[in-house]
Amino acid sequence: GAVVSQHPSRVICKSGTSVKIECRSLDFQATTMFWYRQFPKQSLMLMATSNEGSKATYEQGVEKDKFLINHASLTLSTLTVTSAHPEDSSFYICSAAPTPNADTQYFGPGTRLTVL
């Protein structure tokens, strides 16, 4: 089956620093990648949708200057949390879709971010 990896799996950083999370599709090309955030005991919330070579589309309420998304290739998307604050502490999950629609998505294992 299709595999999506995320790196790192866990990261602890100091307030004010930036953190980069990578999402890779290992055995397929991902036309579209999605970034989600999940707070404890809450649903996954879509943050943004990215297509290779174009700017990401952010959901309402998600600051594009704070959550920088780069989809540089068909197998790699990165999410950078800039000037992280404790309220950014969350579980970040990416998914990758081999086709432009979201009918089939393969999820990464997630990244636990803790901002001190």
Add this chain to the structure above:
Amino acid sequence: KNEVEQSPQNLTAQEGEFITINCSYSVGISALHWLQQHPGGGIVSLFMLSSGKKKHGRLIATINIQEKHSSLHITASHPRDSAVYICAVIQGGSEKLVFGKGMKLTVNP
């Protein structure tokens, strides 16, 4: 009201029991996903449905488009089935998943 509602929110069962998890949605959809999230957070896609029924091992998923309802059944449940089961839909004409809050299942030995 959430677009995707799951019931129950929590369920504790004994090993071997037959389990049903329900999902209702209020919008027109092009597809529905059942996802499994383990305590570490990783998510596995179990099924993607647009009609009818699918079976994989001990898991069966059904969907009734007219009633806007889907069920996930687990036969002969096992402690390793303990996880959060999430229903998510893709609204017709959209490429985005809308998630339910999930149902936490605990299967005791």
